[in-house]
Amino acid sequence: MNTLNFVIVGHVDHGKSTLIGRLLYDTNALPTDRVEELKAACNALGRELEFSFITDHLQEEREQNVTIDTTQIKFKTQNRDYTIIDAPGHKEFLKNMMTGASQAEAAALIVDAKEGVQEQTRRHASIIALLGIKQVVVLLNKMDLVEFSKERFDQLKAQTETFFKTLDMTPAHIIPIVAKDGDNCANPSTRMQWYSGLTFLEALDQFTIKEKPTNKPLRYSVQDVYKVGEKRILVGRVEAGVLKSGQKITFLPSNKQTVVKTIEVFGNEGKKEAEAGECIGITISDPLFIERGEIACAVEQPPIIAQKIESNVFWFSSKNFEKKDKITIKLATQEASCRVEQLERIDSSTFEVIEHDATQLCPTEIGRFVLIPEKPIVIEDFNEVEELGRFVLELNGEAAGGGIVVSKQDKA
């Protein structure tokens, strides 16, 4: 069964933990006996079951690596499997997304119906936009606190749509929910009969799972070169497209052409093709000197070789970035020292430029960087081939920022 990866973001007190706990409960992803025990205890104490306590407990267990995966919470519906990418804060989420550690295909933005849209809500929406996540559902939570008012829902819906419009986005669904009681989470609410739209789970079921980029032009990043007997094997990963034996390829940025002779995979002799996501070795017809960092591409569909990279960068180091700093860009297996030609500081809530010719970027800020690598680098627009559109910046040998390519220059 396929899995949809999604993230739930929102202001710290707007009910994220409660919603996660409720989803796990409604989809029977929690141990039944434990839930029954907690429910019985709640009844005896005359209290409501606190789903957020359950979620927090799961997070603790995860941190201790006791029972479940260290970064993800899983559940399933009749239609498919789901993974909630856990993001304790937007800093961690941005860092993971930008470095490729986790990939959300959809996002749920949770808003307290009583408190309404807050600064942090706007910031999270901006982050979703920055990361190019197009499948978004907005959950207006705690509708019980506004007496299930349709007027309040309509007011917030209009407000939400307006600020998403400024980000050039439209949420697929805006749903009134009460996470603690489960209204419109997995099951339709009987307390908001004026709402005839989808429940949260139904909305998730409508989202599509990102396909492997097999229909994109071939991009194969060389990781290393090994000599095995008489063979020189170039080991790497198919980042996009399909690589076939007998195919004409160009290595960039060195611009050397050759033909794929064989595809080498341990225990799979005679493999004829490999698709995006596969790590394989290849041999080539010509005795070329190829090294780590080269990108093999289909001859007829070359990528961009950039001498200047425009990008959005999230600075997650604890130290400030100074424009004069020399940094290293790491993109797929490519690595190059760079300088920053231009730096703009961005307001992470509105995405507006707050300082045009900045000399410094502080921890957790977003900056628009124009990077000048000391040697040409193969890049792609993040929205086209993510694997070649995202990079990590290192400062003094330590990962300090994550970036995505927003436009390309200098065609090969």
Next chain:
Amino acid sequence: MTKLIILGMDGLEYDLVTKFGYKNLMQDHFGKTDISEFELPRSVILWSSFIAGKSKEKELTALTNFWHAKMPIAQTFFANAKNPLALDVPGFTYINEQHDRERQNMKDFLEGKNITIEEYDKHVFAHHQKIKEQFFKALETGEHDVIMAYFSVSDVIGHLSFGITPKMRMIYQDLDEIAAKVKAKFRGKLLIISDHGMFARGRFGDHTTYGFWSTNFDVQFKNPKLTDFFKTLIDAQLE
């Protein structure tokens, strides 16, 4: 008029109170108590020592059943009060029938006899609700100058569930709400104290060798012993 309230919370764990930030339990001044003077952190002995202002360990362990020991009021800090109320206080007004049954239930559960965790919990929670009700009723009347209410829930549930954090958190929240309600109604001195804390052994819980204390008045204590509060409580009644 009530001048002094003591909320005795058995097994209340310092680390859990501070981790979840239960501000009403923490009050203005709070910390850990030192109970290293006792050979073992046994509840009845610790509480008896607390109300007597001196260690009762030797005396009580010499008895065949120290759980049922009852001290005369003259040996306790209640002696200085005009009309004190002690609800279920171990070593003084402890409700033997309730707590004997709790211990038997725990033994049965651990031996796999015919009792579920839900049944075990239900019995404890029902008693907790009863004490809570009696306490707030007494607070409402204002007839007692000193009230001490003993809540055993965090310890008795903790023994079988301390590793089930959501359950313990719910109990601590309930205790925090008791403290909040007291603070909202009462202008006198409030001491919240535990005999010992707890740590998890899998899903179960065991006693630590320190306790928890907090006050809404300055006691200038640093790592006090459980018996150090006696003088403070006497002084508070005399003011």
